[in-house]
Amino acid sequence: MALTFLVRACVDWLAGDGGHTIATEMEETSVKGLHYIDVRNDKGETTKAALEIKFKRIAVLPPIGKQKRYPALDLTITHATERGTPKGRKPIGSS
Template identity: 35%
Template structure:
């Protein structure tokens, strides 16, 4: 298992990791091109993975106790997407089936309502 921050959001890394049969978790910075789902209405010529993810409902809400009564709520949603290589690299690399996870954190401190 490989874990990387935003500087690891490199398409070649995804291809190499899948070729090696290993898994990875990367915090993305690039809103990549994706294969348009068959049921998607053609609104824009380029379909993006973050638009696909944004259209989905939240899948769950998890409460996490941090310390001293501090609570974090984590909303999550996820989507599998056939992600396309960057335009200039589409002749060298194939689409990758990637799963995107969106997690949103909200912290509540004792006596504070937000």
């Protein structure tokens, strides 16, 4: 039986051979598609935002202190970032 999970990561894990991170691999991956969403600014005004969608199968390593106890996981990473600089609001994902 196969299990499927969707996890939002806030840590840029080591990937591949351990010499780079997930973010590095995703920078080198081409955009596979665009997804448009409505976003509200601080004044409640709605604008459209274009998200660039990338995905890639990557070997993700456990934290350095746990690598002896846990294996790398072969995961499909889905990466969405806002295209362009928004006017009148913070970019999606910024604090």
